[in-house]
Amino acid sequence: MAEIMEVRNKKLILKDYVSGFPKESDMDVISSGTINLKLPEDSKGVLVKNLFLAADPHLRPLMKKADNFSVLQSFTPGSPLHGYGVARIVDSKHQDFKEGELVWGITGWEEYTIITSPETLFKIHHDDVPLSYYTGILGMPGLTAYAGFFHVCAPKRGERVFISAAAGAVGQLVGQFAKLSGCYVVGSVGTQAKVDLVKNKFGFDDAFNYKEEPDLDAALKRYFPEGIDIYFELVGGKMLDAVLLNMKVHGRIAVCGMISQYTLDNHEGITNIMSLVYKRIRMQGYNVVDYYDLYHKYVEFILPCIREGKISCVEDIVEGLESGALALVRVFRGLNIGKQVVSLAKE
CATH class of the missing domain: 3.40.50.720 (NAD(P)-binding Rossmann-like Domain)
Incomplete structure (x- = not known):
C-alpha cells in the first residue's frame, strides 16, 4: 500500500471580527492538523503550495461582519484568510492543470491550499520576470x-x-x-x-x-x-x-x-x-x-513594457507567514511603499 504523505499546514487566521484599524494581535499563525499532499480520486480541484501572498487593501472589509449592503463574504473567525497569491500545483485532479505548474489567483493565507474550483486560476508562463510580480503588476x-x-x-x-x-x-x-x-x-x-x-x-x-x-x-x-x-x-x-x-x-x-x-x-x-x-x-x-477576459491582452501589453523598462514597479516584501499580520497592518496604515507581498517561497 502506497505511503500517504501528510504535512502540518501553517495558517494565518483571523481571531474575531475587527472594528477600526486591525492590529497584529487580531490575527494569529497556527499549525494545527495535517493536510494530505495527494487529493482523493473523486476530487476535481488542485492542491497548491503557496509561494507569495498579496497583502491587498480590499482584505480589510472582509475582516468585519458583512452587513446588509455588502456583497462580500467576510472571513470566518478561526479560519485562514484568503486573497490573491502565487502558488505551485502539488497535485491536480483537474484536466486543465498539472503538477508542478505555477499559477496565480485566489488562495488561502496558509502554506498549502486545496482549491476546489480552480477555473479562475491563471497559469504563469513567463520565467524572465520575478514570480512575485504576479501578485502585483502581472496579477x-x-x-x-x-x-x-x-x-x-x-x-x-x-x-x-x-x-x-x-x-x-x-x-x-x-x-x-x-x-x-x-x-x-x-x-x-x-x-x-x-x-x-x-x-x-x-x-x-x-x-x-x-x-x-x-x-x-x-x-x-x-x-x-x-x-x-x-x-x-x-x-x-x-x-x-x-x-x-x-x-x-x-x-x-x-x-x-x-x-x-x-x-x-x-x-x-x-x-x-x-x-x-x-x-x-x-x-x-x-x-x-469583470475584466478577467482581458488578462491575456493585458499580458501582451505589459510584458514588453516591463522588459523594455517603460514601466517600473516597486515591491515591499516581507518573509514568512509570521510576518503576514504585520504586512496587512502596514497596508491599512499606509506604511508600505509599493506592492506589499508576503513571501512563503523559502518555507
Whole structure:
C-alpha cells in the first residue's frame, strides 16, 4: 500500500471580527492538523503550495461582519484568510492543470491550499520576470489598473489625470499608463518619500502629500487650475469630496477602492455629489473580476513594457507567514511603499 504523505499546514487566521484599524494581535499563525499532499480520486480541484501572498487593501472589509449592503463574504473567525497569491500545483485532479505548474489567483493565507474550483486560476508562463510580480503588476493590481484606466476611463492624449494612493500597487501603474498615453499626471500620497517615488521612479508630472494640505480643494486647484479630466479613485472620503469640485465637464471617475473608509464603522458622507449632475461626470465603480477576459491582452501589453523598462514597479516584501499580520497592518496604515507581498517561497 502506497505511503500517504501528510504535512502540518501553517495558517494565518483571523481571531474575531475587527472594528477600526486591525492590529497584529487580531490575527494569529497556527499549525494545527495535517493536510494530505495527494487529493482523493473523486476530487476535481488542485492542491497548491503557496509561494507569495498579496497583502491587498480590499482584505480589510472582509475582516468585519458583512452587513446588509455588502456583497462580500467576510472571513470566518478561526479560519485562514484568503486573497490573491502565487502558488505551485502539488497535485491536480483537474484536466486543465498539472503538477508542478505555477499559477496565480485566489488562495488561502496558509502554506498549502486545496482549491476546489480552480477555473479562475491563471497559469504563469513567463520565467524572465520575478514570480512575485504576479501578485502585483502581472496579477490582480495590474489588470485592475489596466481595465480601470483604459476601459472605464477611456483616456485621450493631453488629458489631465489625478490619482489618489498613487504609490500603491494600482496607483503606481495607473500613473505610468497615463504617461504612456500622453496625459498630464498628478498623484496624492501620504509621505514625502512617496512624493519623491512617484515623481522620480514612476514619472508622474507632480505629486503632493495630502497630510500636509489643510485644504484639499485648494491643493487640487493648485495642481489642476483648469480642472481634472480623469480621477482614479482609491481613497474616498474627503479626497473624493474635494475632487468632485474640481472635475471638468464630462470628466470620468473610475472607482476600484476607497481605503480611507475601510476602517470606519460609519462611512463618511459626500457633500459635493451634485457635481455629478452639474458637470455631467461619469463615475463608475468596477471589480477586476469583470475584466478577467482581458488578462491575456493585458499580458501582451505589459510584458514588453516591463522588459523594455517603460514601466517600473516597486515591491515591499516581507518573509514568512509570521510576518503576514504585520504586512496587512502596514497596508491599512499606509506604511508600505509599493506592492506589499508576503513571501512563503523559502518555507
